[in-house]
Amino acid sequence: MTISDEELLAYADGKLTPDEMADIDRLLADDAEARETIAALRQSSLPYREAAEALIEVPDLSHIADQIKAYQPVAAPSRFRRFAPLAASIAVFFVAGLLAGQYLFPPGAPKPTQWAVWVDRIASYQALYTRDSVSPAATPAARKNGQMLRVSKLLGTTINAPDLAKLGADYKYAKVFAIDGAPLAQIAYLPKSGEPFSVCLMKTDKADHGPKFSTSHGVNVAAWRKGGIAYVFVGRTPRDMMDRYIGAIRADSGA
Amino acid sequence: MTTDTFRDDLTALLPRLWRYAMVKCRNPDRANDLVQATCERALSRRHQFQAGTRLDAWTITIMQSIWKNDLRRESIRRGAGFVDAEDAGLVDTRESAEGKIFLAQVLQAVDRLPEAQKDAVYLVYVQGLSYEEAANALDIPAGTLTSRLVRGRTKIAEMISDTSERERSSEQT
Numbered sequence: 001m002t003i004s005d006e007e008l009l010a011y012a013d014g015k016l017t018p019d020e021m022a023d024i025d026r027l028l029a030d031d032a033e034a035r036e037t038i039a040a041l042r043q044s045s046l047p048y049r050e051a052a053e054a055l056i057e058v059p060d061l062s063h064i065a066d067q068i069k070a071y072q073p074v075a076a077p078s079r080f081r082r083f084a085p086l087a088a089s090i091a092v093f094f095v096a097g098l099l100a101g102q103y104l105f106p107p108g109a110p111k112p113t114q115w116a117v118w119v120d121r122i123a124s125y126q127a128l129y130t131r132d133s134v135s136p137a138a139t140p141a142a143r144k145n146g147q148m149l150r151v152s153k154l155l156g157t158t159i160n161a162p163d164l165a166k167l168g169a170d171y172k173y174a175k176v177f178a179i180d181g182a183p184l185a186q187i188a189y190l191p192k193s194g195e196p197f198s199v200c201l202m203k204t205d206k207a208d209h210g211p212k213f214s215t216s217h218g219v220n221v222a223a224w225r226k227g228g229i230a231y232v233f234v235g236r237t238p239r240d241m242m243d244r245y246i247g248a249i250r251a252d253s254g255a
Numbered sequence: 256m257t258t259d260t261f262r263d264d265l266t267a268l269l270p271r272l273w274r275y276a277m278v279k280c281r282n283p284d285r286a287n288d289l290v291q292a293t294c295e296r297a298l299s300r301r302h303q304f305q306a307g308t309r310l311d312a313w314t315i316t317i318m319q320s321i322w323k324n325d326l327r328r329e330s331i332r333r334g335a336g337f338v339d340a341e342d343a344g345l346v347d348t349r350e351s352a353e354g355k356i357f358l359a360q361v362l363q364a365v366d367r368l369p370e371a372q373k374d375a376v377y378l379v380y381v382q383g384l385s386y387e388e389a390a391n392a393l394d395i396p397a398g399t400l401t402s403r404l405v406r407g408r409t410k411i412a413e414m415i416s417d418t419s420e421r422e423r424s425s426e427q428t
Contacts, residue, residue: 004398004401005398005402005404005405006386006397006398006401008405009404009405009408037405039412040413041405041408041409041412041414043412043415043416044408044409044412044415045359045412046380046415047358048361048362048365048376048377048380048381049380049383050334050358051358051359051361051362051365052274052278052362052377052381053274054358055358056274056277056278056361056362057357058269058270058273058274059273059283061269061270061273061290064269064287064290064291064294065266065269067291067294067295068262068265068266068298069262069266070293071262071298080267083265103277119351135284152310162330173284175293191308
């Protein structure tokens with residue numbers, strides 16, 4: 001009879017009854033390998049939790065606590081299945097947007113275009129942002145360049161982050177999401193005051209058009225297409241500032 | 256469990272979730288993303304949580320699933336899976352210099368384990384999950400979990416022993 005791993009662990013950690021210990025002692029008498037394992041297990045009975053709590057520093061997580069507090073539960077109607085899941089999405093907050101989107105397009109309403117549905121999803125995601133959602137720390141140029149290279153590679157076209165610093169909005173980060181399997185880049189900015197906003201980009205084969213403004217999920221949206229790229233500006237940004245940012249984006253990228 | 260209690264308990268778990276996310280991602284930005292995604296999924300699926308069971312084990316299972324399915328490959332592709340614990344900021348060497356050297360050795364030994372063994376050791380001995388809960392979180396049989404614990408702890412014993420031996424040698428020279 002051999003000693004199981006569970007028994008070895010329990011024996012080494014002193015979690016057996018005296019009778020069980022005696023049973024294992026008898027087996028150990030004829031099992032040199034098990035005796036070596038027991039010795040190693042006793043040597044590795046260490047203050048793991050204390051080490052993690054003492055040495056892995058936890059930053060201020062109040063922005064996540066705020067998101068937990070603000071999360072709005074929504075009962076998903078059966079039509080939800082048509083839209084989920086978001087393939088390969090690493091930002092699961094998009095799911096909240098998906099759910100919310102069901103109520104913007106209730107059953108019986110004229111069927112929205114795929115693009116309108118996507119823009120609505122982007123707006124619902126951005127609606128979760130507060131200033132606490134993004135780090136106030138400056139993003140190093142090397143990190144920004146690396147992120148933009150990665151975004152360009154994943155979208156299959158060169159993407160340059162519009163420089164909005166001259167208008168007081170700092171680049172924070174760029175991420176790639178999947179929306180119905182299509183890559184979508186999000187470039188996040190934090191202005192000197194007010195809420196953060198995002199410029200989202202996707203490849204498109206649709207015809208160019210100028211900015212179309214709307215409001216969705218309490219955030220302002222402007223969407224336009226130029227040169228095979230669909231742009232969406234989204235945020236709780238006053239219209240006059242949106243116009244300035246969009247002007248700079250279009251000037252910067254020829255969009 | 257009412258919604259508010261659920262939110263309060265989830266919020267109270269944030270430091271533990273963040274530490275585990277940091278162990279997995281080795282990068283504060285990605286750890287932040289992993290914790291946010293875990294919390295959102297926990298909130299959206301709270302109706303699946305069974306009252307009377309452990310919220311921490313359930314939430315860690317969600318985090319493990321998100322990591323396994325969405326983030327791990329991406330993190331490794333970016334090179335984050337091969338950074339030394341100290342370089343990754345996982346071990347605060349300033350604190351180590353002030354009397355926490357042994358704890359730093361313990362944490363570094365765990366961090367140098369292969370990922371499967373590291374997860375097993377971390378979930379059982381840091382997060383305090385039962386074998387069954389940890390096996391469930393990792394989606395492996397309980398026997399595989401205990402096997403990983405034995406192999407992981409045996410390697411930790413070797414690493415701690417080697418470190419002690421080096422320190423004795425340097426003291427003698």
